[in-house]
Amino acid sequence: MPKIQVGASKAKSATKATTTKPAKQAKEVKEKREPSAYNIFIKTEMATWRQANPGKKVTEAMKELGAMWRDHPSNPNRGKAPRSKSKAVSAKEKENALPGVLPDSDDTVPSSDD
16 A cells, blocks of 8 residues: 655645746847848749749759859959858967978988897
């Protein structure tokens, strides 16, 4: 026969009453910002691309549209060199970096065979 806990329900209700959460505050409603030139370009060109290429993947569309965007007149970065995908190193970091220590060509490294 299971044991009956006496007073357990009273203890839970007493602790629950003391640890109630404060009422949630209403979140601020932020205004949506206007779509960028790139967003507008993709929205208009994606519709035409899908009509011309039915059944193709969206990844293919984005590759082609990205290449089209690179030379599009509404692109503010048109004509600039693309950024490198590796982590950019600032000029200060380059100055503070320790020079690499490379062995000279006439220095010989002793081998373990000697």
